[in-house]
Amino acid sequence: MNWTAxxxxxxLASLTSFVLxxxxxxxxxxxxxxxxxxxxxxxxxxxxxxxxxPTVIGFYILIAIGPHSPIGRLYADLVGHxxxxxxxxxxxxxxxxxxxxxxxxxxxxxxxxxxxxxxASWTLGVSKVRTLFKLIVPLSTAGVxxxxxxxxxxxxxxxxxxxxxxxxIEGETRTVSVDIYDEVQALNYAGAAKxxxxxxxxxxxxxxxxxxxxxxxxxVWPQR
Amino acid sequence: MAAEMTVNIRKSxxxxxxxxxxxxLVLGPSTVLxxxxxxxxxxxxxxxxxxxxxxxxxxxxxxxxQTWLDTAQNVRVSPQDRGIGYMPxxxxxxxxxxxxxxxxxxxxxxPACERERRISEMLELLQLRGLEHVxxxxxxxxxxxxxxxxxxxxxxxxxxxxxxxxxxxxxxxRSRLCGELRSLLKQLALPSIVVTHDWAEALTLGDLMAVIxxxxxxxxxxxxxxxxxxxxxxxxRIVGVETVARGRLIDSSQxxxxxxxxxxxxxxxxxxDTGPDVFVCIRAEDVILEPxxxxxxxxxxxxxxxxxxxxxxxxxxxxxxxxxxxxxxxxTRPALEQLGLAPGVPIVAAVKAGAVxxxxxxxxxxx
Numbered sequence: 001m002n003w004t005a006x007x008x009x010x011x012l013a014s015l016t017s018f019v020l021x022x023x024x025x026x027x028x029x030x031x032x033x034x035x036x037x038x039x040x041x042x043x044x045x046x047x048x049x050x051x052x053x054p055t056v057i058g059f060y061i062l063i064a065i066g067p068h069s070p071i072g073r074l075y076a077d078l079v080g081h082x083x084x085x086x087x088x089x090x091x092x093x094x095x096x097x098x099x100x101x102x103x104x105x106x107x108x109x110x111x112x113x114x115x116x117x118x119x120a121s122w123t124l125g126v127s128k129v130r131t132l133f134k135l136i137v138p139l140s141t142a143g144v145x146x147x148x149x150x151x152x153x154x155x156x157x158x159x160x161x162x163x164x165x166x167x168x169i170e171g172e173t174r175t176v177s178v179d180i181y182d183e184v185q186a187l188n189y190a191g192a193a194k195x196x197x198x199x200x201x202x203x204x205x206x207x208x209x210x211x212x213x214x215x216x217x218x219x220v221w222p223q224r
Numbered sequence: 225m226a227a228e229m230t231v232n233i234r235k236s237x238x239x240x241x242x243x244x245x246x247x248x249l250v251l252g253p254s255t256v257l258x259x260x261x262x263x264x265x266x267x268x269x270x271x272x273x274x275x276x277x278x279x280x281x282x283x284x285x286x287x288x289x290q291t292w293l294d295t296a297q298n299v300r301v302s303p304q305d306r307g308i309g310y311m312p313x314x315x316x317x318x319x320x321x322x323x324x325x326x327x328x329x330x331x332x333x334x335p336a337c338e339r340e341r342r343i344s345e346m347l348e349l350l351q352l353r354g355l356e357h358v359x360x361x362x363x364x365x366x367x368x369x370x371x372x373x374x375x376x377x378x379x380x381x382x383x384x385x386x387x388x389x390x391x392x393x394x395x396x397x398r399s400r401l402c403g404e405l406r407s408l409l410k411q412l413a414l415p416s417i418v419v420t421h422d423w424a425e426a427l428t429l430g431d432l433m434a435v436i437x438x439x440x441x442x443x444x445x446x447x448x449x450x451x452x453x454x455x456x457x458x459x460x461r462i463v464g465v466e467t468v469a470r471g472r473l474i475d476s477s478q479x480x481x482x483x484x485x486x487x488x489x490x491x492x493x494x495x496x497d498t499g500p501d502v503f504v505c506i507r508a509e510d511v512i513l514e515p516x517x518x519x520x521x522x523x524x525x526x527x528x529x530x531x532x533x534x535x536x537x538x539x540x541x542x543x544x545x546x547x548x549x550x551x552x553x554x555x556t557r558p559a560l561e562q563l564g565l566a567p568g569v570p571i572v573a574a575v576k577a578g579a580v581x582x583x584x585x586x587x588x589x590x591x
Binding site: 114116117119120121122123124125126127130134135138139 | 275276277302303304305306308309310312314316318319320329330332333375376379
């Protein structure tokens with residue numbers, strides 16, 4: 001088994017879920033509470049990774065962070081090397097790719113929170129931001145856990161985006177799924193089987209957590 | 225300290241209702257203002273606009289020296305910054321926090337010792353000692369109401385807004401807690417605005433009352449004034465009780481109470497302990513008119529009087545009587561003709577004991 005790839009994949013998945021927890025909660029708050037009439041446009045963009053082939057997403061991210069784009073140039077100027085084919089670039093891509101898997105469970109949990117409780121909180125002098133963390137998130141724990149765990153699991157299994165944005169650099173961007181592909185290409189079925197079994201076990205464990213915290217409340221596929 | 229309040233707001237709900245309120249009032253330090261109206265009249269919307277939870281399309285809301293809303297100047301003060309205590313209809317207690325946690329919720333900016341002191345003071349004031357660590361879903365309706373009130377007043381607001389504070393309770397509890405709420409509101413020494421559609425609550429709690437109908441303020445006055453002298457037919461229909469008189473309980477035995485109103489003795493069913501001073505309330509449709517000398521009926525009250533004034537309302541008419549105190553009856557047009565009713569005609573008004581409602585009266589200084 002390729003422990004470097006496993007370690008890298010776990011690191012990538014953990015960081016991705018962590019980043020998604022940070023940016024996903026405010027986005028979900030906005031999606032759930034905004035009364036802007038064009039909100040559906042943003043919601044559709046957030047949900048795009050659910051339907052687009054990973055290669056398409058990977059392609060656009062590659063262009064977006066490449067040395068010819070403003071973001072890519074800025075990053076290269078600041079850090080000294082370009083973003084594609086690095087761990088950081090891969091992390092950026094994973095966050096975008098798993099965005100709906102975090103935002104949608106968060107938002108549907110927020111939708112369930114009684115608006116009268118939130119209004120009561122505001123009249124008690126508690127700001128909107130503090131209401132989010134003091135009241136809305138604690139009332140949505142199952143949805144927050146689900147979103148975090150799902151984005152972790154989804155990142156574990158990503159393949160197309162990794163190949164497009166990360167390439168296949170040992171210790172830097174070679175994740176478990178890419179490693180399995182390499183093993184099969186090299187006709188090393190025994191090595192592929194071991195790693196595949198490992199990925200299967202971890203994914204199954206993660207989904208068990210999701211179902212256990214939700215019981216019958218919510219399906220694993222983040223549809224609303 | 226008297227608090228001047230100006231509310232000039234307009235908010236429309238297309239196809240349903242336009243709330244258009246012009247109201248300027250001076251509230252005393254413990255004045256209770258009742259917003260009274262049927263459901264759908266817009267009274268809750270007015271309260272929510274005051275709380276900052278609803279934004280009128282245009283208008284001005286001023287409280288004392290603060291401007292909470294001025295659409296012309298683009299001033300919109302958030303609910304957080306209005307210094308109000310707001311209690312929604314179903315109390316909206318936070319299920320994830322205990323009683324103490326709910327009370328402490330809005331006190332985050334106080335130092336810990338002051339916060340503890342405030343919580344303890346609230347537990348004492350609202351008799352919630354021993355329930356500090358209980359979650360809201362394990363409380364009775366009355367206890368939930370007290371927690372919601374404690375949470376709202378713990379921050380020492382300058383104005384208390386209560387939306388149907390008693391409607392979530394069952395009827396026996398409601399009439400008991402209504403009196404308790406009254407003494408508490410008086411004790412707090414802060415002006416409050418209470419939304420209700422229940423006339424008994426309005427009479428018990430209110431010092432001032434604004435009748436709301438179809439999104440407008442129709443009449444403002446003391447509850448006694450509004451109930452006994454509704455300014456037009458619409459207000460009379462909304463308040464729903466035409467006779468409200470000051471009375472004194474002189475005897476009560478075997479479930480029957482004898483009250484005296486301007487020297488006239490009335491028998492009423494006595495359902496609860498009201499204290500000696502009461503409002504005697506009789507709805508016009510509960511008053512039966514009979515010719516003088518008609519004999520004994522099951523009604524306990526036979527009040528001789530004369531007809532003062534007859535107002536025709538389609539198929540029925542309102543007859544104002546003088547029975548030693550003003551009394552209003554509703555009769556049909558045929559009855560009017562058959563009894564030969566006209567101003568000056570002597571008549572007997574029969575009222576069943578069960579139709580005489582007694583509401584505790586604690587005469588307060590109006591404003």
